[in-house]
Amino acid sequence: MARPGDTLHLGKDKLTFLTTAAETDGAFVEVEVEYAPAVIKPPQHYHPRQTEHMRLQSGRLSLQLDGVLHEYAQGADFYIPPGAVHSMWNPGPEPTRVIWRTTPAYRTETVFETLWGLTNEGRLRPDGTPRLQMPLLALAFRDEYRVVTGRPYPLDTALCLLLSPLSLACGYRPTYRPPQNTATLQPTA
Numbered sequence: 001m002a003r004p005g006d007t008l009h010l011g012k013d014k015l016t017f018l019t020t021a022a023e024t025d026g027a028f029v030e031v032e033v034e035y036a037p038a039v040i041k042p043p044q045h046y047h048p049r050q051t052e053h054m055r056l057q058s059g060r061l062s063l064q065l066d067g068v069l070h071e072y073a074q075g076a077d078f079y080i081p082p083g084a085v086h087s088m089w090n091p092g093p094e095p096t097r098v099i100w101r102t103t104p105a106y107r108t109e110t111v112f113e114t115l116w117g118l119t120n121e122g123r124l125r126p127d128g129t130p131r132l133q134m135p136l137l138a139l140a141f142r143d144e145y146r147v148v149t150g151r152p153y154p155l156d157t158a159l160c161l162l163l164s165p166l167s168l169a170c171g172y173r174p175t176y177r178p179p180q181n182t183a184t185l186q187p188t189a
Contacts, residue, residue, distance in 0.1 A: 001020075001022065001109070002017045002020050002021075002029075002109040002112075002113065003017065003020060004017055004018060004019065004020060004023070005017065008112060008113065008116040008117065008120075008178065009116075009120060010116045010119055010120045011036065011039075011120070012036035013033065013034060013035050013036055014033070014034045015031050015032070015033045015034075015112060015116060016031060016032045016033075017029070017030075017031055017109065018030045018031055018032055018099070020105075020109060021105035021106075021108070021109055024105065026104055026105045026106070027103065027104060027105065028101050028102060028103040028104060028105050029101070029102050029105040029108045029109055030099065030100065030101040030102075031099075031100050031112070032057075032097065032098070032099055032100070033097070033098050033100055034095055034096070034097050035059070035061075035089065035090035035095065035096040035097075035098070036090060036095055037090050037091070037092030037093055037094075037095075038089035038090050038091065038092070041064075041087055041089050042087050042088070042089060043087065043147050043148070044064070044085050044086065044087045044147070044148040045085070045086070045087065045145055045146060045147045045148060046082075046083055046084060046085045046086065046146055046148065047080075047082060047083075047102070047144060047145060047146075048082060048083060048142075048143060048146060049082050049104075049106075049143065050082055050102050050103060050104060050106065050108070050144065051079055051080065051081055051082060051102070051103050052079065052080040052100060052101070052102050052103075053077075053078075053079050053100070053101040053102075053103070054072075054076075054077070054078050054079075054080070054088075054098050054099070054100055055076075055077050055098065055099040055100075056072050056073065056074055056075060056076040056077070056096070056097075056098055057074065057097040057098065057099060058074050058094075058095070058096065058097045059073075059074065059090060059094050059095055059096030059097060060072065060073050060074075060090065060091055060092075060094075060096060061076070061088055061089070061090060061091075061096055061098065062088060062089050062090075062091045063078075063080075063086060063087075063088040064086060064087045064088070065080065065084055065085070065086045066084050066085055066086070067085075071091070085148055106143055106144050107141065107143070107144055108144055110141075110175050110177075111141050111144050111145050113175075113176065113177050113178060114137065114141075114175050114176045114177075115137075115145075116178070117176050117177065117178035118133070118176050120178070121178070123176075132163075132166070132167050132170055132172060133167060133172040133173075134160070134163075134167075135159070135160035135161075135162075135163040135164040135166075135167050136160075136164055136167045136168070136172055136173065136174040137174060138156065138157075138160045139157070139160050139161070139164060139174065140174035140175060141174075142157070
């Protein structure tokens with residue numbers, strides 16, 4: 001379970017939990033993310049029933065939203081509605097800092113811990129897509145996060161249901177919490 005001040009690292013990117021689901025009774029989770037200039041764009045994805053609210057504190061941010069590229073600068077304030085296919089990244093050359101609120105929270109904290117933790121440890125491809133763990137992640141987080149594959153969602157679900165026993169037999173699990181230590185956890189002031 002995430003706590004305020006917990007920090008996740010992904011290469012040069014950093015995500016710090018500001019307000020957790022436990023503090024808001026599940027109403028929302030809020031994080032601060034510091035993005036280095038993107039080397040690889042994150043995968044196109046959507047959130048079936050969640051709204052994301054972004055406040056750009058510094059730097060620039062590119063957002064591909066339902067096929068349209070949007071460019072934002074410091075001070076921008078925007079929303080990503082439920083079901084909108086999107087991907088966002090720092091186009092560079094400077095770091096970008098964003099305050100990001102997801103409403104309702106659902107299991108977003110666990111999504112962040114799992115995807116950032118596995119990617120940081122090299123267990124997911126650099127673009128954030130998992131290997132054999134994909135069926136378990138797709139099923140576990142289907143209410144929070146769905147990657148766009150180009151196939152119909154019901155077909156993806158059926159494939160995940162067929163492959164998940166193999167994933168479990170290989171030792172994969174549907175969630176992951178990165179090891180917590182003073183190098184990765186930095187209390188807020």
